[in-house]
Amino acid sequence: xxxxxxxxxxxxxxxxxxxxxxxxxxxxxxxxxxxxxxxxxxxxxxxxxxxxxxxxxxxxxxxxxxxxxxxxxxxxxxxxxxxxxxxxxxxxxxxxxxxxxxxxxxxxxxxxxxxxxxxxxxxxxxxxxxxxxxxxxxxxxxxxxxxxxxxxxxxxxxxxxxxxxxxxxxxxxxxxxxxxxxxxxxxxxxxxxxxxxxxxxxxxxxxxxxxxxxxxxxxxxxxxxxxxxxxxxxxxxxxxxxxxxxxxx
Amino acid sequence: xxxxxxxxxxxxxxxxxxxxxxxxxxxxxxxxxxxxxxxxxxxxxxxxxxxxxxxxxxxxxxxxxxxxxxxxxxxxxxxxxxxxxxxxxxxxxxxxxxxxxxxxxxxxxxxxxxxxxxxxxxxxxxxxxxxxxxxxxxxxxxxxxxxxxxxxxxxxxxxxxxxxxxxxxxxxxxxxxxxxxxxxxxxxxxxxxxxxxxxxxxxxxxxxxxxxxxxxxxxxxxxxxxxxxxxxxxxxxxxxxxxxxxxxxxxxxxxxxxxxxxxxxxxxxxxxxxxxxxxxxxxxxxxxxxxxxxxxxxxxxxxxxxxxxxxxxxxxxxxxxxxxxxxxxxxxxxxxxxxxxxxxxxxxxxxxxxxxxxxxxx
Numbered sequence: 001x002x003x004x005x006x007x008x009x010x011x012x013x014x015x016x017x018x019x020x021x022x023x024x025x026x027x028x029x030x031x032x033x034x035x036x037x038x039x040x041x042x043x044x045x046x047x048x049x050x051x052x053x054x055x056x057x058x059x060x061x062x063x064x065x066x067x068x069x070x071x072x073x074x075x076x077x078x079x080x081x082x083x084x085x086x087x088x089x090x091x092x093x094x095x096x097x098x099x100x101x102x103x104x105x106x107x108x109x110x111x112x113x114x115x116x117x118x119x120x121x122x123x124x125x126x127x128x129x130x131x132x133x134x135x136x137x138x139x140x141x142x143x144x145x146x147x148x149x150x151x152x153x154x155x156x157x158x159x160x161x162x163x164x165x166x167x168x169x170x171x172x173x174x175x176x177x178x179x180x181x182x183x184x185x186x187x188x189x190x191x192x193x194x195x196x197x198x199x200x201x202x203x204x205x206x207x208x209x210x211x212x213x214x215x216x217x218x219x220x221x222x223x224x225x226x227x228x229x230x231x232x233x234x235x236x237x238x239x240x241x242x243x244x245x246x247x248x249x
Numbered sequence: 250x251x252x253x254x255x256x257x258x259x260x261x262x263x264x265x266x267x268x269x270x271x272x273x274x275x276x277x278x279x280x281x282x283x284x285x286x287x288x289x290x291x292x293x294x295x296x297x298x299x300x301x302x303x304x305x306x307x308x309x310x311x312x313x314x315x316x317x318x319x320x321x322x323x324x325x326x327x328x329x330x331x332x333x334x335x336x337x338x339x340x341x342x343x344x345x346x347x348x349x350x351x352x353x354x355x356x357x358x359x360x361x362x363x364x365x366x367x368x369x370x371x372x373x374x375x376x377x378x379x380x381x382x383x384x385x386x387x388x389x390x391x392x393x394x395x396x397x398x399x400x401x402x403x404x405x406x407x408x409x410x411x412x413x414x415x416x417x418x419x420x421x422x423x424x425x426x427x428x429x430x431x432x433x434x435x436x437x438x439x440x441x442x443x444x445x446x447x448x449x450x451x452x453x454x455x456x457x458x459x460x461x462x463x464x465x466x467x468x469x470x471x472x473x474x475x476x477x478x479x480x481x482x483x484x485x486x487x488x489x490x491x492x493x494x495x496x497x498x499x500x501x502x503x504x505x506x507x508x509x510x511x512x513x514x515x516x517x518x519x520x521x522x523x524x525x526x527x528x529x530x531x532x533x534x535x536x537x538x539x540x541x542x543x544x545x546x547x548x549x550x551x552x553x554x555x556x557x558x559x560x561x562x563x564x565x566x567x568x569x570x571x572x573x574x575x576x577x578x579x580x581x582x583x584x585x586x587x588x589x590x591x592x593x594x595x596x597x598x599x600x601x602x603x604x605x606x607x608x609x610x611x
Contacts, residue, residue: 117335120296123322124329125349125400135348139339 018095026103052101056161090167095156110144256302277451295322328402526579528603
């Protein structure tokens, strides 16, 4: 039994890139929705959450309609002689779409948990919205943001239905591990399928355990990194001043 | 130093409407919960936008609905002490104090010096690198205080700063507050529902009830002559009664069931009378000059506090009925123990000098 390791590389690459996109877009959407007080808030939230509840094949169908030859975006790309369907980019689009709601929902929940008085206090102390967001909201919502990232990555790594519909099963190009498992099992190669299953279980578990550890480390260190670093630097640059020595600890 | 506030804000079931000016002296905002005290502070700080009106600080317009001015909080130069302190949990004490200073664009040396000064002033030595979860309530409060004053704001807004502290710490922090306010040259607004605290800290009081300002005056005047029954009750007066004018020098207190003889003329506008519990006295023998306003009474209940005793009594007399409400008399424990030794029935003495009269509610 010979195995092509390409699906591992494609899966990891796809999940990583889509998590990167989801991270920023999801946080932006979450923050935007908290700020947004206009009409249709409930409906917009519903649409943003929809990929979580719809069957992946339905997402795949919508994506096909949008990116396909006759879809609005597909036609636009066709003018440049480019097609997304059945390309590696399609696996990223599919994974991003299905994992987005997890990041959006978790980040939004985390933002809403932040005591608004912290934000009020920062504003009265002279902080603009950008400073409030990066120095107060994000550090305080950080555990939630990390949780959202983990969930998004895990979901992207396991994505099957929408990927198959939009990207197909092209070995070496769009064949991710879940797709490889399906076709191996369908073709009667149960041993091969099992091997892929073990690989993806190991990958997912390893990723989650690593991130959990990193997060614990993170929550005591990195969330304060910006401020702490600048503060100590301040101290060193004026170390001859009469400032209490205990501050240098 | 002057803060002018004339604003209106509507919520479902709540209508805030205030108009006042605060100067160098701390102004206390007194009122029950839900009276709109904190809302006023939020409007001044720019955290809530009023529907209408104008807020100006030392000639600077912070908010004006007609001119369409609404400065963001960060440009208002306001120090806000939150009820829950809101000390940033992910920053150390020093970083919390530094937060506002870093945004002022001061030199690093200046920043460090000012943090050091705050730490000195609020006795936060050795706590600089602690995080909020490692601090006690009183320490957290001092950090919040230091942080609010670090940027040298023109107004200091104190939102029930002591409500989360126990009695002992409260007294300590009040001393810190009074010391700080003495050195502070800006405007101070002090929100509280504790009238004794308000009385000790502030010279002028603004009394609020359901979003309306029902009294604004010097504290002594508000306590000695509350303009309405609500103000009387909010300032801790336990005894009020509607009255009927019975003569040029006589009024009948309907709830208390007694006829009071005054040594000054009755005004036709008076609708209610009030007297504070600590101004009432229980005697065994009427004093010569109070004979007219001393009434036989029956003790309904006694409630002991650590140092004082509250006695609820009803007046016995021709006009009293079972529906007559009780009056509260507050005595020191010593006085009460002394009275209990006397076997004679007790009489209630109402000194008309301490009696005040109120017009109809506005």
